[in-house]
Amino acid sequence: MKKLDEHEIIKIILETLGQPPHPYSKIGDDVSVLPVGEGKLVVKTDMLVKKTDAPRGMKTWQIARKSIVECVSDFAAKGVQPTASLLSLGLPSSITRRDVHQLAAGFRKAREEFRFEIVGGDTNEADDIIIDCCMLGFAEKITERHGATVGDRLVVTGMFGYPPLGLKVLQENLKISGKIRRRAVSSVLLPRPKLKLGLILSKYGLLSASIDSSDGLALSLHQLAEASDVGFEVSKLPVDKETVDAAERSGLNVDDLVLYGGEEYEIVATVPEEKLKQAQKTARELGFRLIEIGKVSDEAGQVVFNDGSRSFSIERKGWIHLA
Amino acid sequence: MKKLDEHEIIKIILETLGQPPHPYSKIGDDVSVLPVGEGKLVVKTDMLVKKTDAPRGMKTWQIARKSIVECVSDFAAKGVQPTASLLSLGLPSSITRRDVHQLAAGFRKAREEFRFEIVGGDTNEADDIIIDCCMLGFAEKITERHGATVGDRLVVTGMFGYPPLGLKVLQENLKISGKIRRRAVSSVLLPRPKLKLGLILSKYGLLSASIDSSDGLALSLHQLAEASDVGFEVSKLPVDKETVDAAERSGLNVDDLVLYGGEEYEIVATVPEEKLKQAQKTARELGFRLIEIGKVSDEAGQVVFNDGSRSFSIERKGWIHLA
Numbered sequence: 001m002k003k004l005d006e007h008e009i010i011k012i013i014l015e016t017l018g019q020p021p022h023p024y025s026k027i028g029d030d031v032s033v034l035p036v037g038e039g040k041l042v043v044k045t046d047m048l049v050k051k052t053d054a055p056r057g058m059k060t061w062q063i064a065r066k067s068i069v070e071c072v073s074d075f076a077a078k079g080v081q082p083t084a085s086l087l088s089l090g091l092p093s094s095i096t097r098r099d100v101h102q103l104a105a106g107f108r109k110a111r112e113e114f115r116f117e118i119v120g121g122d123t124n125e126a127d128d129i130i131i132d133c134c135m136l137g138f139a140e141k142i143t144e145r146h147g148a149t150v151g152d153r154l155v156v157t158g159m160f161g162y163p164p165l166g167l168k169v170l171q172e173n174l175k176i177s178g179k180i181r182r183r184a185v186s187s188v189l190l191p192r193p194k195l196k197l198g199l200i201l202s203k204y205g206l207l208s209a210s211i212d213s214s215d216g217l218a219l220s221l222h223q224l225a226e227a228s229d230v231g232f233e234v235s236k237l238p239v240d241k242e243t244v245d246a247a248e249r250s251g252l253n254v255d256d257l258v259l260y261g262g263e264e265y266e267i268v269a270t271v272p273e274e275k276l277k278q279a280q281k282t283a284r285e286l287g288f289r290l291i292e293i294g295k296v297s298d299e300a301g302q303v304v305f306n307d308g309s310r311s312f313s314i315e316r317k318g319w320i321h322l323a
Numbered sequence: 324m325k326k327l328d329e330h331e332i333i334k335i336i337l338e339t340l341g342q343p344p345h346p347y348s349k350i351g352d353d354v355s356v357l358p359v360g361e362g363k364l365v366v367k368t369d370m371l372v373k374k375t376d377a378p379r380g381m382k383t384w385q386i387a388r389k390s391i392v393e394c395v396s397d398f399a400a401k402g403v404q405p406t407a408s409l410l411s412l413g414l415p416s417s418i419t420r421r422d423v424h425q426l427a428a429g430f431r432k433a434r435e436e437f438r439f440e441i442v443g444g445d446t447n448e449a450d451d452i453i454i455d456c457c458m459l460g461f462a463e464k465i466t467e468r469h470g471a472t473v474g475d476r477l478v479v480t481g482m483f484g485y486p487p488l489g490l491k492v493l494q495e496n497l498k499i500s501g502k503i504r505r506r507a508v509s510s511v512l513l514p515r516p517k518l519k520l521g522l523i524l525s526k527y528g529l530l531s532a533s534i535d536s537s538d539g540l541a542l543s544l545h546q547l548a549e550a551s552d553v554g555f556e557v558s559k560l561p562v563d564k565e566t567v568d569a570a571e572r573s574g575l576n577v578d579d580l581v582l583y584g585g586e587e588y589e590i591v592a593t594v595p596e597e598k599l600k601q602a603q604k605t606a607r608e609l610g611f612r613l614i615e616i617g618k619v620s621d622e623a624g625q626v627v628f629n630d631g632s633r634s635f636s637i638e639r640k641g642w643i644h645l646a
């Protein structure tokens with residue numbers, strides 16, 4: 001019998017449950033939004049299962065930190081400061097005191113980096129380390145997936161390809177060395193969501209639409225295009241020369257690495273043309289980059305690469321659980 | 324090496340994290356409370372792991388429903404209507420379409436019973452069915468664990484002992500039959516938290532302190548006593564004659580069944596003496612019961628049974644994960 005992937009499972013569940021009524025956000029969005037007074041309560045849950053989500057070589061404190069990063073990355077893309085978190089733990093009965101200390105240390109590290117409080121949780125027995133992070137925040141407005149219009153510029157907050165390369169080093173013993181190896185491995189073990197940058201870009205209303213890229217650049221582009229009912233023409237892949245060199249030396253396809261890798265924690269967003277310079281200046285002043293990689297087209301749902309010398313369709317594929 | 328139980332794990336984590344600052348609620352309370360405008364946001368997460376939390380004989384839709392009941396039970400004790408839920412799922416890659424339909428049906432059933440919306444979640448691969456329910460609600464005030472004062476009456480919202488008896492039927496092939504068997508098994512497979520009753524009792528300010536009893540009556544009494552810095556003198560065990568008869572025929576200790584069973588979904592609360600009649604009348608009018616089982620004493624932390632003919636200390640023990 002054919003196995004069900006994440007998307008098929010959600011589809012079956014939605015057939016039974018339907019979408020929640022107005023004014024709730026839809027199931028499937030990056031975050032859930034509930035009205036509260038004049039503002040919005042923003043909530044996200046993300047479950048980390050060690051066996052499938054923690055690569056070889058990831059320390060227990062890094063696993064704990066990553067479970068929170070998954071939520072923070074979505075908050076960054078929506079421009080919402082996380083306020084408080086609840087952490088549900090499933091732990092094997094063989095868990096050691098040292099591992100529990102490491103988990104706590106990872107949670108504390110994330111709490112200090114992203115400035116929220118840990119206010120509750122739950123502890124259970126499971127066969128694997130499982131961490132479900134529930135993150136809460138409050139906002140007056142959020143940057144949604146829809147809102148991109150034709151002519152807007154397509155931007156990303158950093159270079160892609162490091163996490164897929166790092167995963168190959170950790171999981172498949174890919175032989176690369178030096179700075180590129182360290183940077184690739186670090187991008188997997190210590191992912192850095194661009195929370196500060198996301199907050200400031202949203203605060204100044206510089207983005208017309210935004211999504212995080214943890215399921216990969218290609219899938220994020222397709223989801224953003226679909227929600228905004230537009231297309232994208234990508235004219236430049238966001239990739240460093242060092243990554244291209246390492247990929248070529250290792251016989252890896254650079255396009256695949258950049259587009260279909262997953263575990264990326266950059267923001268993918270659109271910026272109205274007249275705001276692009278201000279947005280890039282704002283990013284630079286904070287020590288970040290906002291890299292223009294293309295523009296919004298009127299061909300709804302079409303995501304293509306075209307740099308004048310090479311053109312191809314960017315496929316709607318990426319990281320899918322249970323695939 | 325000695326294994327760590329749930330309480331030891333939480334203690335280690337709190338050594339590292341500390342408690343959140345004012346005005347957040349403390350980690351370890353039944354629910355987390357965040358200030359929002361003039362009111363409170365109430366949040367609870369509870370993880371269900373099939374292997375440890377779903378007894379033999381529990382259908383997949385009942386497992387899904389139970390994952391929500393765990394949260395609803397705490398909301399009932401706090402007197403808060405659940406508003407919205409996010410459901411994080413860990414599912415084995417072998418999960419069938421039929422099982423996913425059943426999960427969705429269980430979620431829908433709970434949604435209809437307890438009147439909240441399901442607004443989001445997450446789907447992952449795991450080795451077992453794991454459901455982390457995050458429940459949200461809004462309240463002007465909540466009934467806390469602290470607040471019981473000497474002379475208050477101790478009440479429960481139903482008779483205890485059915486779930487432990489039902490678990491023995493399902494897991495250990497205990498031979499009992501007829502109505503008591505059906506009721507015991509049903510109390511396990513379809514637990515009924517007293518949400519309506521909890522809401523109305525809290526709304527009218529009839530309770531001075533309250534806790535749910537899902538870790539067992541004894542542990543709930545101790546936790547309520549500790550939080551309120553009082554003691555309890557229990558003069559009557561909340562148990563039906565049919566349960567006593569079944570226990571005696573089966574060679575089971577009735578005290579153990581009623582006090583230390585766990586998986587009970589009643590509210591354990593204290594009522595100021597002058598409000599007891601009104602509270603009981605309010606319960607009756609809704610078709611519920613409020614059973615007086617003792618009173619609050621000034622011996623802080625002491626929980627004793629004394630009915631005039633028999634007296635003993637009620638031990639601080641109950642359902643502890645990873646024990």
